[in-house]
Amino acid sequence: MRIAVLSLGLMLLAGCSSFRAAPPCFIISGGTSNYQIVIPAAESGGRLQPLLQQAAEQCSTLLQRGTGVLLPVVTEDQRDPQRPGIYLGQTARARELGLLPEKFSLWEHQVLCRSGELFLFGDDRPPLTAGSGRVHYTSVHLGSVKALTVFLEKFAQTAFIAGDAEWISILPQDCISVPEGFTFRAVPRLQYSNGRVTSMFYDLGNGLLPAPWYGCYGGHSHNVAIPPKKYFDSHPEYFQLFKGKRVSHPTRPQYCLSNPAVRELIYQELLQHLDAGYEMVQLGASDGFIPCECEPCRELYGQIPVAKPGEDGFRNDPAWGEKLWIMHREMAQRLLQDRPGKRVCILSYGPTLQPPRTFTSFPENVTIELAPYRENLQPLWQKFAVRDGFVTYIYNWGGYQREGMTPHFTWEKCRTQARNFLKHNIKGIYRCGFGELFGLEGATYYIWAKLLQNPEQSVEKLLTHYCQHAFREAAPEMEKFYRLLDSRIALTIPGEPKNWDDPALLDGEAPASPANYRLLALRYPPQVLAELEGYLRAAEQTAPELELCQKLLDFARLEFDYLCLTAKAVQACNELRRTLSPEANRDLIAAVLARNQFIASQKTTRDGTRFAPLHGRAIFGNSLVSDMYQNGTLSALLFGPLSWDAQWWQDKQMLLAGRDMDTRAEGEYLLPINCRSNDKLLNASGVTVKCRLAENEFQVIFTIPGPRQFGGDKETIIVQLGQSDTGSPLYWYSARLKPSGVSHSQLALTDRDNNGQGSVYRPREMKGQKPANVTIQETEPGVLAIMHIPFEHFSDSPKPGQKWIFNATYSRSFPEENFEGIWNYNIQQRNWRHRWDLPGTLTIAQ
Ligand SMILES: [Zn+2]
Structure with a gap:
């Protein structure tokens, strides 16, 4: 105990921990230490030995980072008997002193200070399977390492922020001491919390215990x-x-x-x-x-x-x-x-x-x-x-929630969950989704994990503790950032929860979900994004050069930029739904383009399917790049137009909705008719549509590049045409892509009259009028399919300057190529029933 006595004066100056009956044992003080970290000898450590060694060495490096003092790591057979030890694991010395229990409870761990030496041990169990290969920490029990994390948190101002090594925080300190006689014994109530693994110290330190059994x-x-x-x-x-x-x-x-x-x-x-x-x-x-x-x-x-049998009612x-x-x-x-x-x-x-x-x-x-x-x-x-x-x-986190790759779970929900689990004796947790957003959700993961150990802890204190460790001088700004974010996540709209076993959901057939757009728009309006940006930028400017802070801020920046771009594209989409104006079209195109470019600019793995790690860590939960365009999977999907190719629209100078076509205009490209559809095949097809006035008829001309296939039997064209000025009905012409009859209907019920189930068209009485027809002209290569619609179908012939209601659809169902394109996309659609409910405008040329 010579060291402790000698360094007493220094310790008091440094404001070190309080004294009880016996003087504390000073492990490090005044920039020096006599201690050694002792692990079991190789033969007694068995297959756990490399993990204990790794833990001891990381601990030594960590303590050096905090205090400047490096403690040697030795196996028990090599220890210096003249020097005190920090004994990690079920060491012979702990056994000799009678400190080890006969049998450990599941994940039991103890921290004991006896006669100036520290003993950190617990329920250590080798892997289930025999062998000599390297062992991963998730396939064993390391109660001793759990004990080490307790010591580090309690006595060495350490916090397990996001992983091992540089992702662990230790505050600068001059001394580390433990009260003589200190006894800590715990058996975690939560026997396991498995799922996505982070790293040994992070998981064990935060109680995310593996369950190899x-x-x-x-x-x-x-x-x-x-x-x-x-x-x-x-x-x-x-x-x-x-x-x-x-x-x-x-x-x-x-x-x-x-x-x-x-x-x-x-x-x-x-x-x-x-x-x-x-x-x-x-x-x-x-x-x-x-x-x-x-x-x-x-x-x-x-x-x-x-x-x-066969009825969907089996679900209930x-x-x-x-x-x-x-x-x-x-x-x-x-x-x-x-x-x-x-x-x-x-x-x-x-x-x-x-x-x-x-x-x-x-x-x-x-x-x-x-x-x-x-x-x-x-x-x-x-x-x-x-x-x-x-x-x-x-299901707290994960890119499959409505939030997708934006933050999910409030601190209030964390607390409620922790209280409920305690009350109802929940003994294990499988985390479906976790760790996707260490920049935006890292504080929440930490708070959640700590609340599970004691639900009545102060969230405020946990947040402050996390931010001080993670961001140091930038902590106040990041606290504001996380608080604002948390208050936004608390805002929600009805619609959850879903049945996660619904086959339609699992097959990607969730109903088109303007709800996802509404949710993100509600949480992240421009002024909120601006305020968040202000806090994050201030944090970036005040953060120290510390590796942990810089790396975490890089994650926060990456995830926040993604959030902003996604929210802005969502807002622009909602704005276009409201106004259908050319300006709103252009804003949406710019917003989707910016978001697409951001996703495309991230480094990927060699095959290009997933993102490359950042600072050695997976980003966005290692999700598929293709999923990010839709903001995630299952419930998250932000369908078209956010997931479509805005570059294409810009290159072709096309609008999406509220389109207005002149009868002299050249052919214009189509959009997928269904918000859930992919646009790749349609864009590649190069199909365009235009409308001309002939002597007594409209000619709606579809230009379809490429060689003919299937004689037009597997292709359909549809034209909607009506005279908006006179209030005459909207007509519907549908035909196969071959010289043939045209089915002719008229609007019978609007979507509103049909209780939101989509508009309804019924066959029209022709009363001796000339029918519409289709002609096909072969071009090289491809065809022009022309729908001829006589003026006499309408109460009046078209007059220059008039605005008519117009839309045109082309669809193809080849075995290998299947798509439906429409000229004016219904951006207000709630599901497939509304695909044709928002035609555009045809201007009769002067
Ligand atoms: Zn059966």
């Missing part, structure tokens, strides 16, 4: 047990009967669960997984559940569904979920005999989101995984005896 399939086990590739050809009867046929799906196959062989395979997969060494195995139906339509499946377990029919519950419970009972002591984690998701109705207890080996956790279902779950409690699958 849990054989998790990421949610679904049936499809792992019976892969279609292996079984569909030889055993089609294992798979779902759908409209009279056995069918499969490449990623979400559905099964004929009444077939005993199917159930046996599902069960055998559980056994195999457990026999690989796991303590608990996941059991859940294939994603996007659709029931098999065979009679035995209908009658399985006597749970007779009301909805007929509890019989299907009940069949799954009964089946899974039977498997758990069988497992109790076959693998005593092992556990099964049954998924409550999709059809089994509601608790079972036909029983109230599970075998003692069952854990229930709530996906998602729903507070309103907790009263129902409380009736169930589930000895091992519940775990959950959370």
Whole structure:
């Protein structure tokens, strides 16, 4: 204890920690230290040794960064007996002193200060599988490293900000001391929080503990047990009967669960997984559940569904979920005999989101995984005896939410979640989505992780703590930045939550969603973006040259610029919806172009499909570049025009909506008719449309480059034409692309009269009038398809200067090439029913 006594005076000057009964042990003081970091000798450390070594060395480097003092790292057999130690791991010395418990609880960790030496140890477990290869920290338990993070946070002013090494913050300090006799022992209530991994210190320091003992399939086990590739050809009867046929799906196959062989395979997969060494195995139906339509499946377990096979009503029919519950419970009972002591984690998701109705207890080996956790279902779950409690699958973050790659989760929601999980004994978390936005959401991840350990902590203090560590002198500006951001994320519009197992959603057929546009427009109006920009810029100007601050600010800048460009494009799109003006068109084109250019300017991996890392870290959750144009996946999608090629519009000098065409104008290009459609094939086709006045007729001329295919049978042209001045009806002409008859209808119900279900056209009585017709002229290469529309269809012939209502559609359904293009795009469409509800204008030339 000589060091401690000697450095006492210095310590008091430095304002170091308080003294209790015994003098504290000073590990570092006054720019010097006698301590060594001691890890178990190689032979006793086994396969955990390299990880303990890595942790010890990182700790040594970190402490040097904070204090200027480098502590040597030695194995126990090499330690200097004259010098005190920081003992990391289940060392012989800790054992000799009787400090190690006989058996550790799951993730138990301890920090003890005894006779001037520090002992950091915990529940360390080697990997399940034998071997000699390098071990990843997620495949083992490192309670000792967890103890080390506790020491660093409590005594060395450290915070785990975004990763290991330079992503860990340590504040400058002259001394590090621990009270003599200090005892800290913890067994985390949350046994695991897995999902996207960040790094050893970040994850363990923030309580995001791996669960190498849990054989998790990421949610679904049936499809792992019976892969279609292996079984569909030889055993089609294992798979779902759908409209009279056995069918499969490449990623979400559905099964004929009444077939005993199917159930046996599902069960055998559980056994195999457990026999690989796991303590608990996941059991859940294939994603996007659709029931098999065979009679035995209908009658399985006597749970007779009301909805007929093929009807979508099965989603609300509890019989299907009940069949799954009964089946899974039977498997758990069988497992109790076959693998005593092992556990099964049954998924409550999709059809089994509601608790079972036909029983109230599970075998003692069952854990229930709530996906998602729903507070309103907790009263129902409380009736169930589930000895091992519940775990959950959370959807706080991820590019699949409506927010896409913009921030998602408020601090208030973090607190509510943490309180609920504590109240309802949630013992494990799978994070579906996390870490996509360390620049904009890093503080939230930190606050969330800390609240899970104690929901009653002050969010304000956590935020301040995070910002001081992450941004130092720039902390006040970044606090303002995050506070404003958090207050904006709190604003929402109705529409959530979705059923994440909805097959239509999983297949990318979510309804077109002006709601996403509304949400982003609501949260990020120009003045809010400007205010955020002001804080971020001020932070950039005041931040120190510290590597951590600079790198984090680079992330914040990248993600914020993306947010701004996305919000601005969304605002411009909404403005065009409102005004349809040429100016709004041009603003939208500029905004989408700027956003597209920003995405395209990011460095990518060699194959160009994903973004290259920034400062060694994935950006935007390593999402596909193509997904970013739509702001993410599933619920996030910002459909056209944001996801389309604005450069094309600009090059062709075209507008999108509110278009006005002169009867002398040259051919104009089309846009996808459906906001969900891709524009690539249409643009590549080069199809244009123009309108000419002949002696007694309109000639709407489609120019279609390229060689003829399929004789025009798989191509359709549609013209909408009406005389706006006289109030005469809007007419609809539709034909195949060949000399043939034209179907002729007139507007019968507007979208409004049809309760928002889209306008309706009905066949028109022709009363001896000359019909419209189509002629085809071969050009080189390609054709002109001309729709001839006699003036006599209208109450009056066109007069120079008049404005007529006009739109033109061309569609193609070749096996390899399928698209629908329209001249004036309905930017106000809510779904496909409204595609034709916003024609443009035809000006009759002078
Ligand atoms: Zn069946």
